[in-house]
Amino acid sequence: MLDKTIQDWSSLAADLEIEGRAFINGRYEDALSGETRETVSPANGEKLADVANCGTEDADKAVEIARAAFESGVWAAMAPADRKMVLVRWAELIEDHADEIALLECLDVGKPISDTTGVDVPAAARTIRWSGEAIDKVYDEIPPTPADSLALVQRLPLGVVAAIVPWNFPLSTTAWKLAPSLATGNSVILKPASNTPLSALRIAALASEAGLPDGVLQVLPGPGGSLGRHLALHNDIDGLTFTGSTEIGKQLMQYSGQSNLKRTFLELGGKSPNIVFADANLEKAAMFAAIAVFYNGGQTCTAGTRLIVEDSIRDKFVEMVVAHSQDWMPGDPLDPATSMGPMIDAGQLKTVADYVDIGRQEGASLMSGGNQTLLESGGCYHEPTIFDGVNNTMRIAQEEIFGPVMSVIGFEGAEEAVAIANDSIYGLAGAVWSNNINTAHKVAAAVRVGTMGINNYFGGDCPVTFEGCK
Numbered sequence: 001m002l003d004k005t006i007q008d009w010s011s012l013a014a015d016l017e018i019e020g021r022a023f024i025n026g027r028y029e030d031a032l033s034g035e036t037r038e039t040v041s042p043a044n045g046e047k048l049a050d051v052a053n054c055g056t057e058d059a060d061k062a063v064e065i066a067r068a069a070f071e072s073g074v075w076a077a078m079a080p081a082d083r084k085m086v087l088v089r090w091a092e093l094i095e096d097h098a099d100e101i102a103l104l105e106c107l108d109v110g111k112p113i114s115d116t117t118g119v120d121v122p123a124a125a126r127t128i129r130w131s132g133e134a135i136d137k138v139y140d141e142i143p144p145t146p147a148d149s150l151a152l153v154q155r156l157p158l159g160v161v162a163a164i165v166p167w168n169f170p171l172s173t174t175a176w177k178l179a180p181s182l183a184t185g186n187s188v189i190l191k192p193a194s195n196t197p198l199s200a201l202r203i204a205a206l207a208s209e210a211g212l213p214d215g216v217l218q219v220l221p222g223p224g225g226s227l228g229r230h231l232a233l234h235n236d237i238d239g240l241t242f243t244g245s246t247e248i249g250k251q252l253m254q255y256s257g258q259s260n261l262k263r264t265f266l267e268l269g270g271k272s273p274n275i276v277f278a279d280a281n282l283e284k285a286a287m288f289a290a291i292a293v294f295y296n297g298g299q300t301c302t303a304g305t306r307l308i309v310e311d312s313i314r315d316k317f318v319e320m321v322v323a324h325s326q327d328w329m330p331g332d333p334l335d336p337a338t339s340m341g342p343m344i345d346a347g348q349l350k351t352v353a354d355y356v357d358i359g360r361q362e363g364a365s366l367m368s369g370g371n372q373t374l375l376e377s378g379g380c381y382h383e384p385t386i387f388d389g390v391n392n393t394m395r396i397a398q399e400e401i402f403g404p405v406m407s408v409i410g411f412e413g414a415e416e417a418v419a420i421a422n423d424s425i426y427g428l429a430g431a432v433w434s435n436n437i438n439t440a441h442k443v444a445a446a447v448r449v450g451t452m453g454i455n456n457y458f459g460g461d462c463p464v465t466f467e468g469c470k
């Protein structure tokens with residue numbers, strides 16, 4: 001994998017056969033309308049594939065097939081140990097095809113090949129294997145009823161589940177949705193983001209190869225505003241699991257209320273605080289402060305975009321982070337040496353540029369970056385960017401930019417650090433850096449987010465919860 005050069009990956013990319021048709025009832029099919037949509041590489045703007053542009057009629061067909069598969073019991077009623085083996089085999093097949101899937105994800109999303117080989121593909125396989133292995137180990141419950149009665153609390157599948165995922169971690173979020181939904185016996189219809197359908201389409205066929213019965217999993221690429229909305233409003237879908245923006249998440253809750261009150265699970269945006277005290281290991285904290293924002297080009301829901309630094313070390317610490325930011329200058333995602341690729345598309349690049357302008361107008365000090373770069377590539381690259389002198393009321397401190405832009409905010413004392421951290425509509429993640437264990441745990445407990453790291457950023461694994469508060 002990492003022993004390959006940029007030339008090796010480029011020649012593999014040139015030979016790659018890309019499947020763009022929808023996956024329905026165990027096989028690839030065109031959209032009923034025959035319509036397609038191009039998917040392009042964010043690294044150079046070149047076309048990668050024509051992808052089925054599914055519409056509401058494809059959704060209805062997929063729901064009918066998924067419902068029939070569910071009611072037949074072919075999957076939901078399969079012995080747990082057998083269902084487990086299908087998911088475990090699926091994880092193995094993903095590992096067997098790791099280079100191909102990593103390459104697809106790299107081309108489609110613009111993620112560096114070192115990330116897709118080292119993080120995305122292994123994480124997807126691990127998630128599927130972990131959920132699969134749990135199938136015959138999670139027991140139902142017997143509540144403490146009076147002696148003359150017996151009650152059973154059983155864990156049952158919902159039925160037909162729709163899953164809608166974003167473009168920033170297409171493979172990982174697809175695995176997060178499919179693994180638990182399928183493990184618990186549901187039939188699933190996955191709608192990938194329009195920009196990034198390729199890895200989900202590929203691994204769907206591997207699920208069939210692993211023994212997942214036809215009709216249990218469909219992958220429908222198509223527009224969120226029509227196909228996604230139709231799934232969310234569908235009266236024969238029992239559950240909806242979504243990762244994406246807060247704006248669309250709010251709409252999905254409404255769609256559930258307007259239709260059959262389907263159970264709706266939302267993983268949304270963030271503006272996460274990364275708090276650094278003067279007594280921290282500053283070298284490590286500075287390196288991770290850069291990782292927290294620039295990894296995946298800042299297109300990460302849990303990105304530590306608000307760097308909240310104790311005033312006594314602020315100038316020195318910002319200098320250290322600026323030095324680390326140079327390790328994140330963007331490059332060709334096919335180059336194993338690249339740490340940061342392009343933004344997903346021209347729209348996202350413009351959003352980032354607009355926020356850089358807003359930061360300047362708000363009076364923040366631009367310490368590094370601030371510009372589009374590698375224009376000759378035809379891709380959507382932006383420099384790692386750091387603003388100091390940010391006040392937490394500024395828009396660059398309050399709004400999710402979803403790009404490589406860090407806002408540095410000063411504080412004096414733990415109380416102020418916590419107040420700044422909590423002064424946000426978001427509550428997804430964060431971290432605190434201090435060598436005083438009391439300070440670290442007190443602050444971690446007081447910051448209202450779903451996941452808080454201590455002397456660490458982007459920790460976490462399958463057994464650890466991943467969700468927000470607020």
Ligand code: NAP
Nearest residue numbers: 165166167193194223224228229244245248267268269301
């Ligand atoms: P998005 O615009 O909300 O899109 C997410 C998905 O929803 C896409 O598949 C999109 O389809 C679909 N969609 C759009 N409008 C819809 C509608 N009216 N009804 C149903 N589905 C609809 O988000 P994004 O820009 O792709 O992703 C970035 C966001 O995801 C950020 O806010 C980020 O923080 C969040 N995120 C959260 C987590 C987490 O775990 N908390 C993880 C990753 C990302 P189209 O692609 O066709 O528009």
